[in-house]
Amino acid sequence: MATATKEKSEYREAWEESQRRAATVLPAWAARRRAAAFETFERLGFPTTDQEDWKYTNVAPIARSPFAAPRGRSLTAGEAGAVAQSLYAEAGRSRLVFVNGYLSASLSSLGALPAGVVVSSLWDALCGGRAEMLRERVGSAAAADADGFAALNAAHLGEGAFVYLPEGVRLEAPLHLSFVAGDEDAPLVNPRVVLVAERDSSATIIESYEASRDSAYFTNAVVEVFVGDGARLTHYKVQRESEQAYHVATTAAEIGRGGVYDLTTITLGARLSRHGVSVRMAREGAECWVDGLYLVGAGQHADTHSAIDHVAPRCTSHQIYKGILDGDARAVFNGKVFVHPGAQATDAQQTNKNLLLSPDARVDTKPQLEIFADDVKCSHGATVGQLDEEELFYLKSRGLHDELARNLLTYGFAEELIEKIKIESIKRQLDEAILNRLHARLEA
Amino acid sequence: MLEIRNLHAKIDGKEILRGIDLSVKAGEVHAIMGPNGSGKSTLAKVVAGHPSYEVTAGEVIYDGKNLLALDPDERARDGIFLAFQYPVEVPGVSNAQFLRLAYNERRKHLGEEELDPLEFKDLLAERAKIVEMDAGLMSRSVNEGFSGGEKKRNEILQMAVLEPRLAVLDETDSGLDIDALRVVSAGVNRLRRPDNAILLVTHYQRLLNYIVPDFVHVLYKGRIVRSGGKELALELEEKGYDWLRDEAKRSEQSAVTV
Ligand SMILES: Nc1ncnc2c1ncn2[C@@H]1O[C@H](COP(=O)(O)OP(=O)(O)OP(=O)(O)O)[C@@H](O)[C@H]1O
Ligand SMILES: [Mg+2]
Numbered sequence: 001m002a003t004a005t006k007e008k009s010e011y012r013e014a015w016e017e018s019q020r021r022a023a024t025v026l027p028a029w030a031a032r033r034r035a036a037a038f039e040t041f042e043r044l045g046f047p048t049t050d051q052e053d054w055k056y057t058n059v060a061p062i063a064r065s066p067f068a069a070p071r072g073r074s075l076t077a078g079e080a081g082a083v084a085q086s087l088y089a090e091a092g093r094s095r096l097v098f099v100n101g102y103l104s105a106s107l108s109s110l111g112a113l114p115a116g117v118v119v120s121s122l123w124d125a126l127c128g129g130r131a132e133m134l135r136e137r138v139g140s141a142a143a144a145d146a147d148g149f150a151a152l153n154a155a156h157l158g159e160g161a162f163v164y165l166p167e168g169v170r171l172e173a174p175l176h177l178s179f180v181a182g183d184e185d186a187p188l189v190n191p192r193v194v195l196v197a198e199r200d201s202s203a204t205i206i207e208s209y210e211a212s213r214d215s216a217y218f219t220n221a222v223v224e225v226f227v228g229d230g231a232r233l234t235h236y237k238v239q240r241e242s243e244q245a246y247h248v249a250t251t252a253a254e255i256g257r258g259g260v261y262d263l264t265t266i267t268l269g270a271r272l273s274r275h276g277v278s279v280r281m282a283r284e285g286a287e288c289w290v291d292g293l294y295l296v297g298a299g300q301h302a303d304t305h306s307a308i309d310h311v312a313p314r315c316t317s318h319q320i321y322k323g324i325l326d327g328d329a330r331a332v333f334n335g336k337v338f339v340h341p342g343a344q345a346t347d348a349q350q351t352n353k354n355l356l357l358s359p360d361a362r363v364d365t366k367p368q369l370e371i372f373a374d375d376v377k378c379s380h381g382a383t384v385g386q387l388d389e390e391e392l393f394y395l396k397s398r399g400l401h402d403e404l405a406r407n408l409l410t411y412g413f414a415e416e417l418i419e420k421i422k423i424e425s426i427k428r429q430l431d432e433a434i435l436n437r438l439h440a441r442l443e444a
Numbered sequence: 445m446l447e448i449r450n451l452h453a454k455i456d457g458k459e460i461l462r463g464i465d466l467s468v469k470a471g472e473v474h475a476i477m478g479p480n481g482s483g484k485s486t487l488a489k490v491v492a493g494h495p496s497y498e499v500t501a502g503e504v505i506y507d508g509k510n511l512l513a514l515d516p517d518e519r520a521r522d523g524i525f526l527a528f529q530y531p532v533e534v535p536g537v538s539n540a541q542f543l544r545l546a547y548n549e550r551r552k553h554l555g556e557e558e559l560d561p562l563e564f565k566d567l568l569a570e571r572a573k574i575v576e577m578d579a580g581l582m583s584r585s586v587n588e589g590f591s592g593g594e595k596k597r598n599e600i601l602q603m604a605v606l607e608p609r610l611a612v613l614d615e616t617d618s619g620l621d622i623d624a625l626r627v628v629s630a631g632v633n634r635l636r637r638p639d640n641a642i643l644l645v646t647h648y649q650r651l652l653n654y655i656v657p658d659f660v661h662v663l664y665k666g667r668i669v670r671s672g673g674k675e676l677a678l679e680l681e682e683k684g685y686d687w688l689r690d691e692a693k694r695s696e697q698s699a700v701t702v
Contacts, residue, residue: 394532397492398546399520412536
């Protein structure tokens, strides 16, 4: 218990520093919520492997590390250049770049937006005219007391972004929210993104995490998504954190009547990552895709916990998660689909497939269906396998080197998800990750 | 070009090839026939280097080199091509992409320049014409969901692209309609050149009307029990393989009496 107290006091120091500043600028309710959330964090602490939901993911290394509130907010010219390089061309005039959680005006670029659309830092939104809307939305999709991580994030309310799409508006270019970390020692970054897509609006959002250099830090993100009636939101999450970093994130979405939410999560980075996804369909005729690809190698641990709630009738959910594991990588997939009483004519499909490229890699997968309605069409399944020897021989018999043949088959395994991605730059990033990096790691 | 001497091979502890001797010279076409399970595909796969087979005795010399010391991909780059009896489906890998990679590997090996996707597209279109292959199949995953005949055509297309020196065709004629048989034969004959050789595994004399072999061999229980000219195929067509079993029985009996 002594260690637990010490951890908490270290976080307290970081928090108090940030709270002093927040209290003078943010609305009183926001400051109060931050204080309450910090108390919750101190009460809950970080989860332990005794808890069913954290059985396979030990976050003790996060608790042990002295992550602190980021002080500086600027990158060196070299780092900024590297970040600019990695930004997606498709969102050249529609991106916000956050460095250690705070908006970087020089790296961001926003062209003219349709009337009524808001794309800003959460801080500005809280201080400006959107405070009342945020008061209602923040914490309503992702509860601040869900666990210690959620509480810690809520205690730092103000970092991150706010996106608002008024009724019927359609954003043509994808909107990129880029989170860059690592310009100082071991920062603790608590981004929160609130996306509100009103009735019949539509947009594509890219949420990405990367490092300006290979360093240790802790990203503790919460993303709350509100898809209104008839709205369509395509959401890519690309996690390319430094391989020394920790990444814990929640994506919580609520979909209105006939709304469509399509989430694709790509997990490439971090030493340890945990992504909690929850999608709630409480209005008739909603549809969601909750797909993902995790590609992890030696020394990496990637955990996905997903929960899809069919509350209203006639909703559809599709889920494909694929994992590629190399070296001694570990992955966890836990996918729950709940069909609530009365959610008739539910259609829910869920699959998790894993490819182990090394005998030392390991995956724990658990797809779960809980059905409390009778008129439903549901399926789920999980597989864990290696590259197929006959396929490998076939490719090699045409002259492909062993390494190329393996990479090509690995690519083939992931192709279904890569093909789904409509942003060419992300696709290319993935192509490279699969065809080059995997092998580099095998060699290492 | 290819010298097989006293080749023994087993899989999962079971001996399948029990002393094969075969000599193939450049410019020749050899047909290999024989009943189901006699070891024809095994021989083809051992030549291509399938890792599941263990060669327990004998040697295979290709162009003066010890073929058995080479990995399957090295053999392929050196000009050996196996058209599979059962072509493998490779989900998620596009036919065109795969073929380009394979083609460029071979080019690199020959010290020639690689083709970029556009240049290769032209070459592929030209070769696809030879086997009258639907262009739609190029963008699809390798063999995935292809009909039996389409898979066989795809094998011949790969061969036409890679232009091997030694092509081993394992029952490429099975499952082909009459037109396809003609098309496939055209593809094979196109490869028939003084510096190339072809090993043709088939059950049907019909194919040999299109691709006339220089030699015909009968494989039985892991050995070549009879070799001859193209007439041998006609004889087999007429007599079937019962005589083989009778002969085998007789030789067993005589072995007992001795
Ligand atoms: N893994 C294995 N374990 C044991 N026996 C095997 C294995 N694989 C193949 N065989 C056997 O090896 C023998 C030769 O098979 P092969 O495929 O070479 O025959 P084939 O002459 O090509 O027959 P077909 O004309 O039917 O294609 C068969 O009896 C087959 O059952
Ligand atoms: Mg066979």
